Amino acid sequence: MDITSPKILKLKGALFLFLGVLSGALLLFPDYDPRRLVLFAITLWAFCRAYYFCFYVLHHYADPSFRYAGLWSIVQYLFKKRKP
Structure with a gap:
């Protein structure tokens, strides 16, 4: 639904x-520590960029014909052997 x-x-x-x-x-x-805040911000930024890469960059630049159904389909796509 x-x-x-x-x-x-x-x-x-x-x-x-x-x-x-x-x-x-x-x-x-x-247990506040400024280093923890910086590491948390970097982690958040990195995961956002990875998500953007998976669902925008791969589709628009690497292979516009492939339709992704989620993160698992992207993992399968990235690791499948392609014919030269």
């Missing part, structure tokens, strides 16, 4: 944002 209601989609996005802020706060604040 696909969600098509704009209100529910916005609520879903807001919940993801809330979960991210809450989990980040729970990771950082009990």
Whole structure:
């Protein structure tokens, strides 16, 4: 079942944002250290860039004909042997 209601989609996005802020706060604040904040920011940035690479760069630049169904299909695509 696909969600098509704009209100529910916005609520879903807001919940993801809330979960991210809450989990980040729970990771950082009990034992706050500026280095931990920097490492957390780098980790977040790196995963965002990896996601962008998987779903934009591969599709638009590497192989526009391939349709991805999720991260597992991308892993299979990246490791399958191609004919020269």
